[in-house]
Structure formats: C-alpha cells, structure tokens
Amino acid sequence: MSDQGIKSRPAYGKITGDPAARHALLVVEGAGLPDELMAEGVDPSAFETWTVAHASTVPGAPVMDEAAGAVRPFRSARQLFSALEERLARETMGLRLCAAGTEPFLWDVFNIGAVAGLTRQEMQFAQMGPQARRIFCVHCRTVSEGITASIVTCAGCGASLFVRDHFSKRLAAFMAVQIDAEVPGEVPPSEEIYR
C-alpha cells in the first residue's frame, strides 16, 4: 500500500476490551467472529456480539436487551446500524462499543456511537476485510463506495479523482480531488492499490 505521509489516516489495533466496562457490545461486518482481531487473552464470550449474515432469511432477534455472550446475526449492515441507533439511544454509562470490519463500516459505527454520546475512548475499532475505500468528491460531494484504484472517475461530476490519504471520520470517507484540475486531460495511469 502506498503511503502519502498524511497523518489523518486512522490506525487500527485489536479488540482489547476494557476492564472498566459495565457491558461490551461488539459489532462485526461479517457472519463469523473475528478471532484473529481479538487481543491475546481477550475472551469473545465477554461480549454481546452482533454480526452481519448478508442473508434475507435471518429471523428477527431481540436487540434492545443486554446479553453478554449472545451472538445476534443481522441481514445486512444497514439493518444492524438501524438497530444500533435504537439500542444506543437507550444505553447508560459504562457501555463500550467495539467494531470489526472494513474502514467505512467502522466509521459508520463511530458516527452512530458519537450521535448517541459515546466518546472516542468508549469505542474500539479493528480493521478487517478488503481495503477498498469510500471516497468523498470534494468538488461535488458525491460519495462513492468500494474504490480500489488510485484514480477514479467521479460518478457525480465526471472529474478524474485522485484518492488522498486525508480521512474524515464524520464522512467516514477519504478526500478525492481532481487530478488534472490544473491541466485538464493530464491524468496519470491509475493503479489498483486498495485491495
């Protein structure tokens, strides 16, 4: 992976849990538990875990009550986010929110937590899965998902966009800037670098 030397790009670690937590909720962008993302000695059964099965047949499950050790699958990430908003709105002090998934998933979780009043210190993030990026076109504000190349055409305004390492947690996206703004048409070859 290239490094543009930009310091706003987030760094990630493993899920360590927090001994001071009253209850810990772990949301995972995938069907399985991220054993490889748990820090050494951390017991996954200490968490209430929500997963994404990507399957319409997943039956409903109670989401509003704390249940340490329970694993609750959701049909999609959107369905999980919707439930998370409701759950966090009712939570009290002492909850720790952990997330494992791709970068856009993690910061979507962060923003839901922030709206509910959780601080950054009450949340933990571990990155897994594809490195594809969500990007924000700074010229027309179109958000594009799953970007794997260094230069892409904006779906909103057609600009040839260079994906910078400058990251906004609020937008859960990297900044994308027209690469040939000074000399239109002067576009270097694109490289597949976010895999």
Place this chain on the structure above:
Amino acid sequence: MTVQFKPAETFRDTFTYKKSPEDILRFPFPFPEDEYMYSVNIEPHVKGGATPAFQAVFDIDEHYVGECRERERVLKEDPKRCQVLPHMMAAQWDTLELIMESLAADYPAHFTLSKAGDVWTWVNRPLGLHQTFTFGKPETLPCTPFEYITRQVQGDFTLQDQREDNLFVDGGMVTTQADWSLEFNIGMSFHEWHGPVPGVAHDRGVFDRALKYLLRLQYGQPVRRLNWTMTINPRLDTSPENYPVWGPDRTTVTADNVAEKVHLRVELQTLFRLPRSNAILFGIRCYLTSVSDIARVPKWRRRLHRVLRDLHPDLAEYKGMTRYRPLVVAHLAALDDGAPTSRGIAPDTDRLDG
C-alpha cells in the same frame, strides 16, 4: 483613520483588486529571516509590533467592503462554507461579543456597539447595517450569531472545541481559504486537520508542541502567528471545492506576467480563548500582495528571492508552487543585489521604489 474603502473591487473574473502605496507598506510580510522552515512561531497578539496589521484585534483595511461582498457571494453559491456544529452555540455568542466589542473599540468611526442589558444595538457604517438584537437569543438576528458577525469581518474563522485533551474544529466561516475544506474537515481533531501538512513539520514535533500550547491558551491573552503560501491572481476563494475553477491559473504564469500574476498570500492567524464556552476562536486573515508590489520594498524583494530559492522541496510541493516557482525565483534574482537584510519583517522604509 482615513482608509478609503473600495467596494467595487473583485477577487475573481475581472480581478480589479489593487493595493494603494500605504496598503503595500502595511502588508504583514511573513519572513523575519532569509530562510524559512516550519516552526511554532507564536507570539502574544498585542497591539504594536512590526506591522500596522498588528494594531487592531481584527485588522480592517481598504479592502474591507470588497472582501465582505466577495464573502457574501461565496456563501450564496455554497452556504455550507459557514457551518457550526450544534453544541457550539455558546461559542457563537462568545465570537459575536469579541468581534463586536473589538471592532467598536478599534474603529469607533466605523462601528458602534451599545448595550441596554441584553438588548444590544450594532451599527456597521461601511456596510450600512443597523441591528438591534437580544444577546443570547438567536431568533433576534437574521442568521446565527457566528455567521452574522463573521460576514462583517475580513478573513476566515474557525471554532475549536476543547475536550479529551484535544481541539476539534467544530465550526467555521471559510470563504478565503488556502486550499482546505470546512465541509470535509469539520469535526476533526487537531492532528487530523493538519494531516496533509508535510512530514517535515510533523517530524519536527511542531503540531505536538502547538497543541500543548493552545490547550493552555488563556482568556484575555490571545496569540498570533503568520503563515504564507502563494496564489495566482488576487483570488480569495482558493478552496478545494473550486480547485477545478482556479487550478488552471497556475499554468498561466510566464516570464512576462510573473510579477503581476503571482501573489504572496499571508495569513495573520490569531487565537482567542472564549469566555463562556472555553472554545478557541481561530482567525485566518488573508493578505494578498503581488510580487511586483513586494519588489517595491528593497528588503522584501531580496528576502523573498532568498526564501523561495532555498525553500524545502516538500513545502514547495505542498504549497502548490512547483509549476511556477522557477519563474518567480528568476524574476526576483535579477532584483537581488546580494546586500544583507535586517532581521524582522518590517519594510525598513516608508517610501516605495518605482
């Protein structure tokens, strides 16, 4: 003060912006030495000092009316250039109070603030405004307090909330910026919004030290520093949003037009602790002076030549000067007689050459 405002001057398209001789001499030239590197060059924001731009809390000059009109135009095109997150309302009123009281004290001929309890009356003569409102009641103003007052001052402003031992840029009025986006950066922590600044600055620990310093900023003891870049044409709105509009300007510089086209862009950055919110108001006041106008001051033309000639390549790249820097250096080299220069930013003259 006998400043003559120039309401019709423009900062885009026709570019009718021009500086009077007095305005050239009051330019806050940013280089105290013949070489430049990032540093935490912060000093108390007190009246006096090397340039008349330091004589007021918020400096008003002959471009005041023209710049307020340009700001109004940018906001009509893109209202999100002014945004403040909802938890910052106390900081909005702090800002309004600080700016109104400072302008009225520094420029009584132009601005008057009178108070009857919480009912305040604000008069802005250059812009023809007369507003009575209740302090603390946003519905008594035509827009939010932060937007209302920052529409009436030159330069951009951001609001920093202080929490978690950090500063977060949780609001701003940003229409005259050197290539950074409020819409993208709003909500970021101190190190996040400085992320794109070259590694040389981070490696020198500049941001760690600056943050520590600012977290301890005291009410009533504002500080300032000068920052700089270069801009082609006297264009205030060099936002990333409009980069496709102004970016091509950088290819229009030639040996013949370099002195008129290329402008030194100086930011007088000021930082104020706000009393109720404990937030920090950050003022970013932009001054544009062409290479041709700078060259009329012997010390400044020598020094600008030496600084640009020896500039760290990463900084030149970050400041977007790569395409045209050699032309500026060549132009100024011919005007640099090699004589020594005095320390500090003062012009050391009260008359312009040429």
